[in-house]
Amino acid sequence: MITEKFKKVILDELNLDDFDIQDNTTADQVPGWDSLNHINVILALEKAFNVHFKGIEVLRCKNIGDLQNLVNTKLNQ
Amino acid sequence: MLFNIDFSKILQLFTYQEGDPLLFSTSFFIFFFFTLLLFYRIFAYKKNLRIFTLIIFSLFFYYKAVGGYFLILIIMTIVNYYSGQILGSLKEGISKRRFLFVLTIVANLGVLGYFKYTNFFIQIINNIGSGNIDALDIFLPIGISFYTFKGLSYIIDIYIGTFQPVKSFRDFSLYMFFFADLLIGPIDRASKLLPQIQREINVPRENIGRGTYLIMSGLFKKIVIADFIGLNFVDRVFGDPTRFTGVENLLASYAYTLQIYCDFSGYTDMAIGVALLLGFNIMDNFNAPFKATSIGDFWRRWHISLSSWLLDYLFAPLQMKLRNLRMYGNAIALFITFFAIGFWHGSNWTFILFGSLHGLYMVVSIFLKKPKTQLFKKLKLSDTKLLKFSQGVITFHLVVFAFIFFRAFSIESGWDVVSQIFAFFQAGVFMQFVNAYPMIIILMVIGYVLHFLPEAWEKWTENFVVKMPVVVQALLLTAIILLVVQFKFAGLQPNIYFQF
Structure with a gap:
């Protein structure tokens, strides 16, 4: 499940008013989330949730749901 | 003589000739491809034979392009297959896994580097130190840049955890050998091609x-x-x-x-x-x-x-x-x-x-x-x-x-x-x-x-x-x-x- 806070961080970073983000949404489906901007989204998430991702953990994510799960695991640690 | 056939010419068609690979635009390729299609059709419902037919034809195709150097393709296929198996079985995070991963990457890039870049680096060293190391006589097997990258993507995907190692060595070999994309790509991904090898053949109209x-x-x-x-x-x-x-x-x-x-x-x-x-x-x-x-x-x-x-x-x-x-x-x-x-x-x-x-x-x-x-x-x-x-x-x-x-x-x-x-x-x-x-x-x-x-x-x-x-x-x-x-x-x- 994509949480409200998680979604808001992404939308704010990409300057989007609203966009429907589901677990199986992929980054390339979200306007503005390209391979260059990707890093800004990751940094924004790290800052907002005060977590630190390892490179391989982010590379493993196939969709936004995976990224949400990664944040959840980090928060539960 | 009724049939004036020069058998040595026919033999040439089936053996490695330097600088004469079996390009898709040659007439011998048409012959090759139709022969393949014939066997492929006969074995359409016998998966094992069908895949082996493709493997054998692919190896012949590559042998025609590089001669004995097709053995390097086979060796790198074996290396990547077994490395993939072990990487898949080791627990994430342990140093042995990381070591094997780095070793496999080095092996792949090392082989590519040796064939492709050795003389280039010798030349640079000569220029810098005004030395005179002799250039080596290295044959560059075509296709090596492409299949090295195919092997690497398989290994990296397994290491990251986005792809599970394939069980069948036969199927993995076909992924690496497949003649259609062997010489100049496209550089296909294991996650796209392997499932197609494993399923039943289906060629819609x-x-x-x-x-x-x-x-x-x-x-x-x-x-x-x-x-x-x-x-x-x-x-x-x-x-x-x-x-x-x-x-x-x-x-x-x-x-x-x-x-x-x-x-x-x-x-x-x-x-x-x-x-x-x-x-x-x-x-x-x-x-x-x-x-x-x-x-x-x-x-x-x-x-x-x-x-x-x-x-x-x-x-x-x-x-x-x-x-x-x-x-x-x-x-x-x-x-x-x-x-x-x-x-x-x-x-x-x-x-x-x-x-x-x-x-x-x-x-x-x-x-x-x-x-x-x-x-x-x-x-x-x-x-x-x-x-x-x-x-x-x-x-x-x-x-x-x-x-x-x-x-x-x-x-x-x-x-x-x-x-x-x-x-x-x-x-x-x-x-x-x-x-x-x-x-x-x-x-x-x-x-x-x-x-x-x-x-x-x-x-x-x-x-x-x-x-x-x-x-x-x-x-x-x-x-x-x-x-x-x-x-x-x-x-x-x-x-x-x-x-x-």
């Missing part, structure tokens, strides 16, 4: 039509356009740019850009077509690259299988590592990635300059992005046709500029082309050129016009061919082959030296 269409358009692009303008025009000008005026150098640069596109994408089209006829969907490699409106857009359309490979396995990890530098991190990661794209093409400074130029284009574009957007807004140009058109023209010329060095024998020779264009243009020679070489101009116009036609038109033509009865498709294919043969035997156009 539509695939046959689409495959035939791609083989026809590929033959046309490769032989009629690329080979003809290459042999009759580009080779001559780039052979000695200073003997030609700026107009000719400029035309040759446009011609080469078209030639390399038609050559490479034509061969890829044939590879995709051949694979479709055997029931495999291999990835697209080109998508009308000269329609790009930025360099980033160009690389999403040009040699897609290589650029997406480097995006996933080089750029993305680098970008993550350098993320605290933000935009600068992106810039460094981009430049390294494009440098690698250039170097991947071969051990020559011209390729390195080609990659670095594209790296530079990309870096400049990310720093200009914000001010550009603001400027376009102010001028009310955002999303206008005029802006798109201008961006397209600028992107195309940046691409042509980089290709000049890609084609040139040396960086100096590339500079000769550029300086002739700017210092010795001689616009009047253009009409002389058109009169002397109408065929070159006609083919260039056809090539570029076909390229810039709306995508919907191409889809329509493709569907039109797909829906034709098989007999008509066969006739059309024959007609294209006859046309191709005409061009193949047209040989060199007379070499008229242009005096100003």
